[in-house]
Amino acid sequence: MKILLQNLTKIFPGRGKKSNQEVIAVNDFTFEIPDGKLVGLLGPSGCGKSTTLYMISGLQKPSGGKIFFGDDDVTELSAENRGVGLVFQNYALYPHMTVKQNILFPLQNLKGEDRLPKEKMIERAYEAAKLVQIDDLMDRKPSELSGGQQQRVAIARALVKMPKVLLLDEPLSNLDARLRLQTREEIRRIQKDTGITTIFVTHDQEEAMSISDLIVVMKLGVVQQIGKPQEVYDDPTNLFVAKFLGTPPINVFSGKVSGGKLYIGDSPVLDVPGVEDRDVTVGIRPEGFILDENGPLVCGLNSVEVMGRDVSVVCRHENAVSPVIRAIIDADNKVSAGETVRYSLKPHKVFLFSAEDETRIRF
DSSP states (O other): OOEEEEEEEEEEOOOSSSOOOOEEEEEEEEEEEOTTOEEEEEOSTTSSHHHHHHHHHTSSOOSEEEEEETTEEOTTSOGGGSOEEEEOTTOOOOTTSOHHHHHHHHHHTOOGGGOOOHHHHHHHHHHHHHHTTOTTOTTSOGGGSOHHHHHHHHHHHHHTTOOSEEEEESTTTTSOHHHHHHHHHHHHHHHHHHOOEEEEEESOHHHHHHHOSEEEEEETTEEEEEEOHHHHHHSOSBHHHHHHSOSSOOEEEEEEEETTEEEETTEEEEEOTTOOSEEEEEEEOGGGEEEOTTOSEEEEEEEEEEOSSEEEEEEEOTTBSSSOEEEEEETTSOOOSSSEEEEEEOGGGEEEEETTTOBEEOO
C-alpha cells in the first residue's frame, strides 16, 4: 500500500496562562512512502514524528493537508476503517488476558461481514504468533513474559488483522540493548516476510539506519532530509542532519576558506576548490581522519581507546566546537606516545556548512 502525505500540517492550540501561542508540531510535510517499504521517521523528542504517525493512523486529525492510502483519500476516515496496525512504545497489552486473547481481541471486535468465524480467528491468531515466534506462549499472561516477548505480542496483535499499513511508535525504547538489537532484526524480518508498508518512529539513529529502506529526518515539525540511510549519512543537507546521524557523532570545528583552501585554526588542512572565501563550520566524520606524521591537522592527544578491530583516538583542538574529537582508525595503525597527534583528511568525509544558517556548502 503506497502512502502519500500531501502538505500535512498539525497545529496544537496554546494552553496555559503563560503562553497561548500555537505549537506547529508538523509543518507542511509532503512525502510518498513506496508500497512495501520500511520507512523510519527520525528525529529528537518534539520533532513531530509521533504526531505524523498518529495522523496517518487516524488517531489525530490534521490541521491541514491530505493523507492518501493508494488512490484513496483517508484524511477524514476514522482510525478503525483505515486498515492500519499500530504498535505503541509501552506495548498496551491487556494484563488480565492471555497472549492468545490479546492477539484475538482485534478480530473479535470486527463487525458485520468483516467478522470471521471463530475457527478462522484462532487460525489467524496462531499464524500471527508463529510469525513473531511466540506460538508456544499463547496461554501465558503478559506479566509472565519478558519485555521482548511482550513487544512481539503487540506486533502479532497489530498483524492479525492483516493491515495495509503497520505503524510502530518507538517500539524498542523500553528494551535493553541486547533485546533492542534482536527485536529490530525481527521487525525487519517480519516486514520483509509480510511485505506490509511499515512506518517506524524512533529517536535512535542507529535503529533507523539499520532497518529502514528510507529515513525521514525531522526537526521541530519540519522535514530536513529524506533518502536511503547511507546516502543521507554520506551526503547530509545541513549541519543538523550531519550531527544527528553517526556514532560516534561527527566532529565539528569552526574554520574558514581562503584562496581555495580550508583552514582550521592557522593550518590549511584541505583543498576546497570553488568555495568562496568565508567563515565556515566544518564537520569531519570520525572515520575521516588518516593518521599521518606529516599531516596538516595537529590535535592534542587525550587518550587511545582500543575497540578490537578499530581504535578510537580521543583528542582536542582549540577550534573544535565540542570538548573532544574522536577519530576512528584501523587497529593496525599505532598511535605514537606523545602530546600531539597529526592527521590528514579524507575529502569525502569532510563537510562544509554556512556559519550563518548551517546549510551545506559543496566543493
